[in-house]
Amino acid sequence: MDSIFSFEDIMELPSRYRANLINMVSGIKPANLIGTTSKNGQTNLAVFNSVVHIGANPPYLGFILRPTTVERHTYENLKETGVYTINQITTAIHKKAHQTSAKYDREVSEFDAVGLTEHYQQGFHAPFVAESPIKIGLSFQEEQLIKCNDTRLIIGKMEHLILPEAAILEDGDIALDQLDIAAVAGLYNYYKLEHLGNYGYSKP
Amino acid sequence: MDSIFSFEDIMELPSRYRANLINMVSGIKPANLIGTTSKNGQTNLAVFNSVVHIGANPPYLGFILRPTTVERHTYENLKETGVYTINQITTAIHKKAHQTSAKYDREVSEFDAVGLTEHYQQGFHAPFVAESPIKIGLSFQEEQLIKCNDTRLIIGKMEHLILPEAAILEDGDIALDQLDIAAVAGLYNYYKLEHLGNYGYSKP
Numbered sequence: 001m002d003s004i005f006s007f008e009d010i011m012e013l014p015s016r017y018r019a020n021l022i023n024m025v026s027g028i029k030p031a032n033l034i035g036t037t038s039k040n041g042q043t044n045l046a047v048f049n050s051v052v053h054i055g056a057n058p059p060y061l062g063f064i065l066r067p068t069t070v071e072r073h074t075y076e077n078l079k080e081t082g083v084y085t086i087n088q089i090t091t092a093i094h095k096k097a098h099q100t101s102a103k104y105d106r107e108v109s110e111f112d113a114v115g116l117t118e119h120y121q122q123g124f125h126a127p128f129v130a131e132s133p134i135k136i137g138l139s140f141q142e143e144q145l146i147k148c149n150d151t152r153l154i155i156g157k158m159e160h161l162i163l164p165e166a167a168i169l170e171d172g173d174i175a176l177d178q179l180d181i182a183a184v185a186g187l188y189n190y191y192k193l194e195h196l197g198n199y200g201y202s203k204p
Numbered sequence: 205m206d207s208i209f210s211f212e213d214i215m216e217l218p219s220r221y222r223a224n225l226i227n228m229v230s231g232i233k234p235a236n237l238i239g240t241t242s243k244n245g246q247t248n249l250a251v252f253n254s255v256v257h258i259g260a261n262p263p264y265l266g267f268i269l270r271p272t273t274v275e276r277h278t279y280e281n282l283k284e285t286g287v288y289t290i291n292q293i294t295t296a297i298h299k300k301a302h303q304t305s306a307k308y309d310r311e312v313s314e315f316d317a318v319g320l321t322e323h324y325q326q327g328f329h330a331p332f333v334a335e336s337p338i339k340i341g342l343s344f345q346e347e348q349l350i351k352c353n354d355t356r357l358i359i360g361k362m363e364h365l366i367l368p369e370a371a372i373l374e375d376g377d378i379a380l381d382q383l384d385i386a387a388v389a390g391l392y393n394y395y396k397l398e399h400l401g402n403y404g405y406s407k408p
Binding site: 001002003004005006007010011013015016017018019020021022023024025026027028029030031032049050051052053054055056057058059060061062064066086088089091094095098099100101102103104108113121134136141142144146147148149151153155157158159160161162163164165166168171172173174176177181182183185186187188189190191192193194195196197198199200201202203204 | 205206207208209210211214215217219220221222223224225226227228229230231232233234235236253254255256257258259260261262263264265266268270290292293295298299302303304305306307308312317325338340345346348350351352353355357359361362363364365366367368369370372375376377378380381385386387389390391392393394395396397398399400401402403404405406407408
């Protein structure tokens with residue numbers, strides 16, 4: 001038995017229920033931590049589930065920034081310093097990673113608050129997460145203000161990519177399940193991954 | 205032992221290897237099929253791994269459209285008709301879904317070519333995928349041309365949302381693993397999901 005919601009039905013749902021439902025229907029999402037430093041040297045770490053591939057040549061990643069309090073620290077810092085990091089969340093650190101979504105004051109570093117470790121790559125100003133097996137350092141490239149709801153698409157260029165040599169397969173693929181990479185669904189639910197198969201390039 | 209790539213190292217990688225690697229490092233991605241109809245009534249179905257949540261109130265979803273041949277049918281159709289569908293891929297149909305990425309001619313419907321079934325919701329012009337448990341009908345809302353590489357962020361407003369009543373949990377969450385929802389990594393790898401936990405709204 002299917003439930004069928006029209007646009008009007010969705011708009012009449014209770015606010016929290018609607019947020020959960022609508023955040024779920026797009027499917028599973030990547031689980032990432034974005035690390036930044038303010039111009040005063042205060043580090044910040046925030047969980048994001050909206051990182052999206054923009055291009056490989058040159059290498060660009062995007063993420064959606066909502067107009068909210070927690071994420072504004074990330075935005076202010078990356079605009080001020082021009083750099084940020086995207087770090088993959090594993091099953092081992094997913095609870096600590098989720099805890100970074102709490103509304104800490106700006107003078108609190110979420111690294112300290114949740115118990116994760118800053119890692120620095122020579123000459124790069126933003127903090128990586130030492131416990132994350134896939135660490136990406138980016139420079140701010142472009143932003144698009146989305147008119148319909150004032151969210152922003154933030155795009156960065158990969159300046160550094162750090163990952164275990166043993167996890168890179170012959171063709172450039174990465175064994176995400178062997179790295180225990182986690183995934184998010186909706187706002188609060190985390191998943192682990194089991195590989196189904198690699199089907200290669202499709203032909204008619 | 206970590207491999208460390210600078211921007212320059214990434215740019216010097218062989219093209220296919222770089223595409224695989226860079227498509228992997230953002231983590232797991234949602235696996236969706238986008239259904240459209242041309243103004244002449246020809247249906248089209250294409251796999252996308254870039255669907256991203258834009259907002260819940262009102263309900264908006266986005267996806268990234270690359271400037272490639274296969275995806276241009278989707279873009280042309282949704283601009284011509286103003287509507288499209290986003291359908292979750294399950295483990296049961298993930299091989300058929302992946303096969304839609306082959307470069308079929310425009311006069312071929314991928315529904316027929318891969319063996320999936322068109323489903324219509326009264327009064328809505330774009331085809332849903334009958335085999336998909338979560339079906340979303342959208343109207344085109346906004347597009348942003350991304351300057352750095354000429355990709356586009358396409359945003360749609362949810363007009364219809366169809367999913368099994370039994371899969372909706374009390375608070376509006378959806379049990380994605382019980383629906384056997386699949387995920388993608390990189391360009392060719394598919395994963396299944398195992399629930400780790402629901403951690404709720406975080407407080408400091």
